[in-house]
Amino acid sequence: MHFVNRNCMLTCIGIGFISLGTICAIFWMDFFTSMLAKELALGPKTKSYELWRNPPLQLNFDIYLFNWTNPCNLTADDYEKPILEEIGPYRFREKSLKTRVKWHENNSTISYRRKSTYYFVEEESVGRLDDKIVTINAVAVSAAHTARNWGYVMQKQVSMGLTLYNQHTFVTKMARELLFDGYEEDLIDMANEMSKLGAFKLNIPYDKFGWMYRRNESEDLAGHFNIHTGQGDISELGKSKTWNYQPETPYYDSPCNEVRGSGGEFYAPGQTKERPLTFFNGELCRYLDLYYTSEEVINGLNVYRYAATERSVDNGTKYSEYACFSPHESLPSGVMNVSACRYGAPVFISFPHFYAADPYYLQFIDGLEPNQSKHEFHITMEPDTGVPVEVAARLQVNVMVQPSPNIALFQEAPTLFFPALWFEQKVRIPSEMIDELTIAASTPFIGFICIGVFITLGFILLVFVMCQKIRESGLKSTLHKDELGQKNGIPNEILKKNIIEAEQSPLMNGKHMIGKFGFKHQLPTAPLAIPDADFEYNEQNSITINH
Structure with missing residues (x-):
């Protein structure tokens, strides 16, 4: 029992x-x-x-300026292939904050703006803000570019203004003026005054020019974002729903004008190698696709690396789905036209040193050396949780120079894309957070091990x-x-012993003596049956059967 x-x-x-x-x-x-x-x-x-x-996190914003070592006026008699020298990095510490945060429980979204404050870190910089830099005259180039579709008389007025203010195709400014401080420019004042008089319609919201002017402590530069919180549907986490209150932008043809992808910080869990990583950038006024390139290990954590490739900056030359970003121009692949969202200035964005771009862009400039390890834009991510582990955002600002037949300063200018600067924002989450991600990522596996044990x-x-x-x-x-x-x-004891020995010996036609059993009669071939037999046990451990 x-x-x-x-x-x-x-x-x-x-x-x-x-x-x-x-x-x-x-x-x-x-x-x-x-x-x-x-x-x-x-x-x-x-x-x-x-x-x-x-x-x-401590965010570093590194800027590299290009110094034009052989400046010229880009005329047939004076032209010389530009030779550039990279100066930098000029390191700034960035403090980012989300402002004007508003929750929308009816559709599980949140609206906000970004405010960034920058502090120059001289001891970690290669250059100083007082460094003199020779670079392309972006204001003069923009003036000629803006007037290219105006009538002959208006173009000649712009040409006279450039001559009157003694403009050249290059300027020499301090690094601080080219970046956050900006510098005053007579052409900007003239354009604003003429716009007020109704001579032409321009929307120039600045009184100075600088590539980062008014970026410091600004809440408006990147625009107004609305993203999904992931509440109720985690697959929607971080996805951009509107930018500047619209689900589409006015700068590109459909479907390239869609506000799609992450807002830049949150990505849904369960990322795959087949699906590109997409995010929307307010300063580019467009989305950008990053593609899976490799699987890596960071501090013991398995991550996917998504990088911007030549496909990311294509304009339809190689990949037809991106033709809507550049519907009215035919340029080799490798640059993004953002002039429409930069107040008409001929600004084109590429990767540093024209990395992943068509070789066409390098033939007009000396001093550039594309390098994947230095110039690639990538995000490494733990795919199961969708948490970015390392981000290296690298972009280059270029000014397109074109010949303008009715504007003397650019009458004989070649068509080229002149690099002004490139910047890098690279950050990796702390090792403590990586350890937490490692635990979270291994939890499903540990769970299945426990299930298997059960x-x-x-x-x-x-x-x-x-x-x-x-x-x-x-x-x-x-x-x-x-x-x-x-x-x-x-x-x-004797019975067990003899039974075992008996079981181990075969019967041989009834003539074989079994173990220590001493049979006096020949064993029959038929099954053994001994009725009325008496068993007698002797001292020699034998059994005698008597009838």
Whole structure:
């Protein structure tokens, strides 16, 4: 009874382990996904919200300026292929903050603006802000570019203005003036005054020119964003819904004008190698696709690397789906035309040193050396959680110079894309956060191991019970044989010993003597049957059968 109760209990436990393991195997990933969604989704009281609103990471904003070492007026008699020297980095520490945050519970979105403050870090910079830099005269080039579609008389007025203000195709300014401080320019004042008089319509919101002018502490430069919080549908986490209150931009043809992809900080969990990583950039007024390139390991954490390739900056030359970004021009692949969202200035964005661009752009400039490790734009991400581990954002600002037949300063100018500067924002999350991600990413695997242990233990218990039953059955058979031997007066020990020896010896036509049994009669070939026989045990451990 004791064995029976124990076997029943072990059987129940084994079946319970197998059942529990099977149920957990079916629902484990759904449970994990649900818990992960609660941790990642953006909410007023979630941990991720404060990290997003006021990032604790140290952000470096490195700027490299191109110094024009052989400046000329780009005329037929004076032209010389520009030779550029890269100066920098000029390192700025960036403090980013989300402002004007507003929750929209009806559609699970959040609206906000970005405010960034920059501090120059001289001890970590190669250059100084007082460095003199010779570069392309972007204001003069923009004036000629803006007037290219005006009438002849208006173009000549612009040409006279350039001559009157003694403009050249290049300027010499301090690094601080070219960046955040800006510098005053008579052409800007003249354009604003003429616009007020109604001579032409221009929308120039600046009183100075500088590539980063008014960027410091500005809430308006990047625009107004509305993104999904992931509440109710974690696959929508971080996706841009509107930019400047619209789901589309006015700067490109459809579907390239769509506001799509991440706002830049949040990505949905479950990223794949096949699907590109897309984000929307307000300063480019467009989205950018990054493509999977490799799988890497950072501090023991497996990550996917998504990089901007030649496809990312194509304009339809090689990949037709990007033709809507440049519908009215035919340029080699490698530059993004953002002039429409830069107040008409002929500004084109590429990767540093025209990395991943058509060789066409390098033939007009000396001093550029594209290098993947230095100039690639990439994001490394833990794919299961969708959390970026390292970001290296690298872009170059170029000014397109074109010949203008009715404007003397650019009458004989070649068509070229003149690099002004490039910048880099590179950041990696702290090792403590990587450790947390490692645990989160390995949780599903650990869960399945535990499930496997439960199921295995269940099967072990069932096998153990079966073995116990087989053993008990064998024991009962042995006891039965002992009882038969005792009935015939044979000691148990001798009976067991002789039975074993008998079982190990074959019968040979009834003539073979079995073990220590001494039969006086020849054994019959038929089954042994000895009725009325008496067994006699002697001291030589033999048994004599007497009739």
